[in-house]
Amino acid sequence: xxxxxxxxxxxxxxxxxxxxxxxxxxxxxxxxxxxxxxxxxxxxxxxxxxxxxxxxxxxxxxxxxxxxxxxxxxxxxxxxxxxxxxxxxxxxxxxxxxxxxxxxxxxxxxxxxxxxxxxxxxxxxxxxxxxxxxxxxxxxxxxxxxxxxxxxxxxxxxxxxxxxxxxxxxxxxxxxxxxxxxxxxxxxxxxxxxxxxxxxxx
Amino acid sequence: xxxxxxxxxxxxxxxxxxxxxxxxxxxxxxxxxxxxxxxxxxxxxxxxxxxxxxxxxxxxxxxxxxxxxxxxxxxxxxxxxxxxxxxxxxxxxxxxxxxxxxxxxxxxxxxxxxxxxxxxxxxxxxxxxxxxxxxxxxxxxxxxxxxxxxxxxxxxxxxxxxxxxxxxxxxxxxxxxxxxxxxxxxxxxxxxxxxxxxxxxxxxxxxxxxxxxxxxxxxxxxxxxxxxxxxxxxxxxxxxxxxxxxxxxxxxxxxxxxxxxxxxxxxxxxxxxxxxxxxxxxxxxxxxxxxxxxxxxxxxxxxxxxxxxxxxxxxxxxxxxxxxxxxxxxxxxxxxxxxxxxxxxxxxxxxxxxxxxxxxxxxxxxxxxxxxxxxxxxxxxxxxxxxxxxxxxxxxxxxxxxxxxxxxxxxxxxxxxxxxxxxxxxxxxxxxxxxxxxxxxxxxxxxxxxxxxxxxxxxxxxxxxxxxxxxxxxxxxxxxxxxxxxxxxxxxxxxxxxxxxxxxxxxxxxxxxxxxxxxxxxxxxxxxxxxxxxxxxxxxxxxxxxxxxxxxxxxxxxxxxxxxxxxxxxxxxxxxxxxxxxxxxxxxxxxxxxxxxxxxxxxxxxxxxxxxxxxxxxxxxxxxxxxxxxxxxxxxxxxxxxxxxxxxxxx
Numbered sequence: 001x002x003x004x005x006x007x008x009x010x011x012x013x014x015x016x017x018x019x020x021x022x023x024x025x026x027x028x029x030x031x032x033x034x035x036x037x038x039x040x041x042x043x044x045x046x047x048x049x050x051x052x053x054x055x056x057x058x059x060x061x062x063x064x065x066x067x068x069x070x071x072x073x074x075x076x077x078x079x080x081x082x083x084x085x086x087x088x089x090x091x092x093x094x095x096x097x098x099x100x101x102x103x104x105x106x107x108x109x110x111x112x113x114x115x116x117x118x119x120x121x122x123x124x125x126x127x128x129x130x131x132x133x134x135x136x137x138x139x140x141x142x143x144x145x146x147x148x149x150x151x152x153x154x155x156x157x158x159x160x161x162x163x164x165x166x167x168x169x170x171x172x173x174x175x176x177x178x179x180x181x182x183x184x185x186x187x188x189x190x191x192x193x194x195x196x197x198x199x200x201x202x
Numbered sequence: 203x204x205x206x207x208x209x210x211x212x213x214x215x216x217x218x219x220x221x222x223x224x225x226x227x228x229x230x231x232x233x234x235x236x237x238x239x240x241x242x243x244x245x246x247x248x249x250x251x252x253x254x255x256x257x258x259x260x261x262x263x264x265x266x267x268x269x270x271x272x273x274x275x276x277x278x279x280x281x282x283x284x285x286x287x288x289x290x291x292x293x294x295x296x297x298x299x300x301x302x303x304x305x306x307x308x309x310x311x312x313x314x315x316x317x318x319x320x321x322x323x324x325x326x327x328x329x330x331x332x333x334x335x336x337x338x339x340x341x342x343x344x345x346x347x348x349x350x351x352x353x354x355x356x357x358x359x360x361x362x363x364x365x366x367x368x369x370x371x372x373x374x375x376x377x378x379x380x381x382x383x384x385x386x387x388x389x390x391x392x393x394x395x396x397x398x399x400x401x402x403x404x405x406x407x408x409x410x411x412x413x414x415x416x417x418x419x420x421x422x423x424x425x426x427x428x429x430x431x432x433x434x435x436x437x438x439x440x441x442x443x444x445x446x447x448x449x450x451x452x453x454x455x456x457x458x459x460x461x462x463x464x465x466x467x468x469x470x471x472x473x474x475x476x477x478x479x480x481x482x483x484x485x486x487x488x489x490x491x492x493x494x495x496x497x498x499x500x501x502x503x504x505x506x507x508x509x510x511x512x513x514x515x516x517x518x519x520x521x522x523x524x525x526x527x528x529x530x531x532x533x534x535x536x537x538x539x540x541x542x543x544x545x546x547x548x549x550x551x552x553x554x555x556x557x558x559x560x561x562x563x564x565x566x567x568x569x570x571x572x573x574x575x576x577x578x579x580x581x582x583x584x585x586x587x588x589x590x591x592x593x594x595x596x597x598x599x600x601x602x603x604x605x606x607x608x609x610x611x612x613x614x615x616x617x618x619x620x621x622x623x624x625x626x627x628x629x630x631x632x633x634x635x636x637x638x639x640x641x642x643x644x645x646x647x648x649x650x651x652x653x654x655x656x657x658x659x660x661x662x663x664x665x666x667x668x669x670x671x672x673x674x675x676x677x678x679x680x681x682x683x684x685x686x687x688x689x690x691x692x693x694x695x696x697x698x699x700x701x702x703x704x705x706x707x708x709x710x711x712x713x714x715x716x717x718x719x720x721x722x723x724x725x726x727x728x729x730x731x732x733x734x735x736x737x738x739x740x741x742x743x744x745x746x747x748x749x750x751x752x753x754x755x756x757x758x759x760x761x762x763x764x765x766x767x768x769x770x771x772x773x774x775x776x777x778x779x780x781x782x783x784x785x786x787x788x789x790x791x792x793x794x795x796x797x798x799x800x801x802x803x804x805x806x807x808x809x810x811x812x813x814x815x816x817x818x819x820x821x822x823x824x825x826x827x828x829x830x831x832x833x834x835x836x837x838x839x840x841x842x843x844x845x846x847x848x849x850x851x852x853x
Binding site: 044051052055122123125146160162163164165185 | 205206207208210211212213340343344345346347372373419420421472473474475476
């Protein structure tokens with residue numbers, strides 16, 4: 001039915017013109033916002049971990065190599081590590097950060113003096129108590145993906161809330177290890193453990 | 203990702219697993235429809251949302267039935283695509299199709315729909331010949347709080363949904379939802395000599411469900427989910443009667459009640475070596491009673507086990523075992539009769555896949571096969587080989603060779619279909635009316651296919667990506683209807699009985715190309731488009747005499763389709779979306795249906811966080827258009843222009 005097709009195409013052409021016209025008008029008056037594809041959860045967490053480091057200050061005693069950059073230990077296996085490795089390799093802009101893969105608790109024990117940050121991977125989460133004992137009092141920022149980590153004495157954990165990533169802080173644990181969090185972090189945290197009490201953040 | 207901490211906290215995330223499984227590196231033709239796409243499309247059903255995927259043809263037959271196919275052979279009883287919702291197969295064993303009217307959930311709870319074109323038999327088993335649709339719902343932790351939604355429009359004559367999500371302990375999250383919709387009739391089709399009538403295809407359904415996720419320990423995740431639903435849909439049945447006092451070609455209005463429910467448990471454990479184990483079991487109960495097809499109840503019990511582990515530094519093995527028990531009870535309908543009133547079918551399966559890193563970060567080879575045993579054709583194997591080359595992060599080139607099978611359905615084994623009655627008239631001067639039936643065949647074998655695919659993805663950055671796939675598939679032993687000698691039959695009146703018997707004497711080939719483009723033109727404007735081309739040839743194998751199926755299936759999927767979606771963010775609080783698509787003409791049941799353009803538009807406003815008002819216009823270009831024809835049983839209706847408004851509040 002050729003008659004039908006002709007009707008189609010002229011309609012469509014008119015419509016396309018109208019749409020383009022509308023787009024131009026809209027384009028003139030738009031205020032940018034962030035239209036983004038959902039990002040892989042682990043990529044966002046890795047990027048956040050990278051960012052945290054800027055808001056933490058270590059005591060002067062924290063490792064001899066601080067000037068050369070922060071050393072991040074990754075204990076156990078975790079999907080996050082691939083993103084962390086990538087970020088470390090890109091490195092640069094925010095100062096260098098070195099990643100070290102720790103294979104076992106023995107390995108952690110041997111290398112603990114090198115570390116400024118320890119990320120406890122998924123397969124190591126069963127040993128959280130032992131890990132915290134090994135690092136007891138040492139100036140190492142402990143980070144984990146387990147939402148109950150700060151309540152167990154860890155310093156920071158990620159927590160997912162309705163497809164966004166938040167984090168919790170334990171200021172008591174940080175103080176025991178002589179680490180200081182910037183007040184900017186307080187403002188963003190979901191849950192803050194202070195003086196033995198867990199309080200909602202902002 | 204050069205974002206500040208505050209910005210990172212605003213980024214929406216998905217749990218699309220490990221980095222190695224990024225869609226852009228998958229050696230298969232995959233397209234992902236995200237929640238954001240569904241929301242912005244204005245779609246209110248799953249099949250309508252599937253129109254966003256390149257290479258799929260989605261045609262609405264009437265108010266409540268759809269024909270959805272990947273790479274050809276479209277029809278209401280399309281049998282070459284596997285559809286899973288959270289790992290639960292919704293392919294219907296009695297009729298070998300997907301009843302799209304029965305598959306639904308709260309669309310806001312869908313995290314993503316992965317559409318795989320091409321064979322997926324190695325992982326998903328039989329009947330995943332031309333595609334797999336994987337619908338994944340959000341975890342309960344991502345649906346915390348209350349959601350209230352309601353809307354009304356021209357076709358949507360009222361819908362409402364309520365969902366609540368909360369915590370059941372420190373490591374447990376849950377949600378529960380109820381939803382209801384009432385959809386009005388579409389436009390009646392003009393059947394010429396039969397005159398106009400009402401469309402009678404209004405429908406409504408009520409559905410409720412829950413999901414509980416428990417992180418029992420840092421290594422174990424346990425999920426329990428369930429759903430129950432019930433609904434009724436109207437339709438005009440296309441029936442054939444051998445009664446000279448009335449027209450042989452009868453259109454009868456009837457209601458089809460449908461109901462069902464499922465319960466699914468899933469357990470996943472992370473292993474210390476980086477691998478994981480998963481165990482899943484479900485029970486699914488479905489019921490429908492359709493005038494033409496008959497009444498059917500089918501229950502599926504399925505248990506699946508999967509294990510993934512690394513073998514050395516370069517190999518990752520994924521293997522699994524499965525068992526499925528399908529019990530059905532069927533009663534004859536006006537057009538479909540079954541020789542056995544009930545059946546118990548069992549399916550045993552085993553698969554193994556090895557992903558080998560030939561050159562780290564550059565070249566991967568995937569080898570694997572599924573081995574199955576079913577009660578109709580016995581042992582089946584479905585191997586594939588895939589190679590992915592990622593020279594750098596901007597390019598991925600992949601290729602694959604796969605074998606897939608489509609196993610017989612109950613209807614093909616022991617069902618009979620009254621296909622048509624040809625009435626003598628001026629143009630058909632037969633002395634007697636002719637009744638055409640298609641008989642099932644106990645010896646009906648599996649259809650086999652061999653596919654070759656080649657794909658290229660180009661991701662130059664800057665928010666642009668291009669995804670191209672070429673395919674060529676050969677089919678052997680495809681279902682045919684072989685004519686038997688006509689017989690004179692005096693009951694109920696004198697007529698000739700022309701019987702065809704289902705057999706495997708067709709061969710065919712399809713080839714085509716699919717291109718998808720995604721372009722974030724600016725932070726507030728995104729364009730997504732696709733183009734697909736499909737060619738299909740079917741011919742009788744030696745000894746075959748079926749020249750009719752060729753007419754029925756060669757052009758039932760459109761040869762060309764394209765789509766362009768534009769998503770505008772106007773400030774933070776307004777969305778403006780336009781979606782233009784073109785669908786080529788198709789020929790279904792000897793009837794040519796014109797090509798058409800569809801245009802949908804959506805405007806949404808969020809006056810405050812969590813509160814959204816949306817206005818949606820669908821098929822704006824024409825008053826009405828036809829998308830498909832009745833194959834058998836159901837008369838097609840005409841899709842009109844439609845509008846609806848919706849209020850959504852999350853708190």
